[in-house]
Amino acid sequence: MERTFVAGVDIGGQTTKIGIVDARGNVLDQTTIRSDTYKDVNQYINELADAVKKVARQTNTLEKLRGVGVGAPNGNYYTGTIDNAVNITWAGNSVIPFTKLLSEKLNIPVALTNDANAAAVGEMTYGAAKGMKNFIMITLGTGVGSGIVINGEVLYGHDGFAGELGHTTAVRYNGRKCNCGKSGCLETYTSAIGMARTAREWLETGSEPSLLRQIDGEISSRDIYEAALKGDALALRIFDYTGRKLGESFADFVAFSAPEAIILFGGLARSGDLILKPVRESMNENLLPIWKNKVKILFSMLRESDAAILGASALAWEL
Amino acid sequence: MERTFVAGVDIGGQTTKIGIVDARGNVLDQTTIRSDTYKDVNQYINELADAVKKVARQTNTLEKLRGVGVGAPNGNYYTGTIDNAVNITWAGNSVIPFTKLLSEKLNIPVALTNDANAAAVGEMTYGAAKGMKNFIMITLGTGVGSGIVINGEVLYGHDGFAGELGHTTAVRYNGRKCNCGKSGCLETYTSAIGMARTAREWLETGSEPSLLRQIDGEISSRDIYEAALKGDALALRIFDYTGRKLGESFADFVAFSAPEAIILFGGLARSGDLILKPVRESMNENLLPIWKNKVKILFSMLRESDAAILGASALAWEL
Secondary structure, three states: OOOOEEEEEEEOOOEEEEEEEEOOOOEEEEEEEEOOOOOOHHHHHHHHHHHHHHHHHHOOOHHHEEEEEEEOOOEOOOOOOEEOOOOOOOOOOOEEOHHHHHHHHHOOOEEEEOHHHHHHHHHHHHOOOOOOOOEEEEEEOOOEEEEEEEOOEEOOOOOOOOOOHHHOEOOOOOOOEOOOOOEOEOHHHHOHHHHHHHHHHHHHHOOOOOHHHHOOOOOOHHHHHHHHHOOOHHHHHHHHHHHHHHHHHHHHHHHHHOOOEEEEEOHHHHHOHHHHHHHHHHHHHOOOHHHOOOOEEEEOOOOHHHHHHHHHHHHHOOO | OOOOEEEEEEEOOOEEEEEEEEOOOOEEEEEEEEOOOOOOHHHHHHHHHHHHHHHHHHOOOHHHEEEEEEEOOOEOOOOOOEEOOOOOOOOOOOEEOHHHHHHHHHOOOEEEEOHHHHHHHHHHHHOOOOOOOOEEEEEEOOOEEEEEEEOOEEOOOOOOOOOOHHHOEOOOOOOOEOOOOOEOEOHHHHOHHHHHHHHHHHHHHOOOOOHHHHOOOOOOHHHHHHHHHOOOHHHHHHHHHHHHHHHHHHHHHHHHHOOOEEEEEOHHHHHOHHHHHHHHHHHHHOOOHHHOOOOEEEEOOOOHHHHHHHHHHHHHOOO
């Protein structure tokens, strides 16, 4: 039987999304399981394999599945392992032979990479990077991730961990402390959490009026976005600051790999010109003359609800 | 006749080196012409073609030449052109169809790249990177160049200009003005000229005694090296500062491409532990835990006198 479908699995800290995808990038059906109710990886793998089979049966594709593509935090493409994924309850400080375990359960091949690389593959296969051979995907969520594509292939590097651009240094001295142990990482300024941190710092050290002062509890990046839409000056400055930090770093990324485009993915990428304008301006200010106004900044074109599954599934076509 | 020899051409601002190389990386013979006595590129090409033929005849390889590999400032591998090489008298602010011109004169294929990429190819073919698939070559000379190798191939990027790591930002705010028009470029701190600039600044703003104060005229990086060897505290601090700037930037490069090694080439790379120690320390301080103490810093193993020719010639084997 011709194997013309793949499964895409996106593992997040709380939930895991599973979908069946055809060669055109249509998600036929999808389902969700919890990621965080298992202490033991084997229990999780059993549950995951059952969910893949269930949704494949529902779509009449069980016998036509070519393979499974998985995106997971700290997923290593070379080794098929999930290494020290401290935010996953069944992973923690260990090395999980993930593709081996899942592939033994399902009797089809499994490919694994980290979530940002999966998004890059998805974008290249179905989205804004279709036809591009050299681009960088920046995922702006709770953290900042990246997937780098060189000559049409994801850059994995010597050890499979290439593309940690969220942990390049945006502020060299007295930079913000990052969860990774370093200081000044791009992520601490430009993730959703980083933006909220900027808001908190500025509200504490300044006294200008702002809609953000009326928020009870923790300020979220969504609050900042909504305030900015209403013209709140402080919220607008937070977007400008965040965008400039990204743009400055992007100029260095361009000097590295000379991409055709940098593609923004995730929550912050939905804020349109609020983020795009300062990113573009500061990137171009910091580029060598040969690249000024030549490198595109684009938003992901993957449908948000399917993006993670599509990205992961695209990996499985190479199996 | 079997074509088992190649010519390597290294074009510098003042001189051009030409050599004939066998498959094992032996330079059979070499010669030199001036680069800077021609206003017109055709005159220069005539002279260069004659020099290649002459040294090929001397080594009895004229009929056995497979091709010519050329390393030149702003040489573009994709287009075979030298673009806006302002330090070359016959190039200047124009686009020179270099491979076309030389290949028409010699009737053999010609490949072109910039000098740092040529050095990377040379190192991979004959030097410290033999057998490596992922490494970064950093050339420390008058400027700072780089050649990035990914999966065994030089990274050229979308437009052929990838790998301008000397122009990534080492100091974000109030950085030194660079010739490229930007500020804070790594090159302004860690090239030979950058080191001399550090010396000048520190001597002017401080008053501590130093052997460097006794030097008539411009201080060179060689002067700093010699003073450091004699234990001069200021000179030692300049090496430490320069090395730390390099190491901090290297950590960001590792986060990008996860190389097996970073290889230092050029004048400063001959200063041994004086530079190696601060580079290694500051790189490791700034790396994510997964990479700490895992990425090698090596010195080029190409014989200095042949390096440029070997690097360029290695390109020609792909023709």
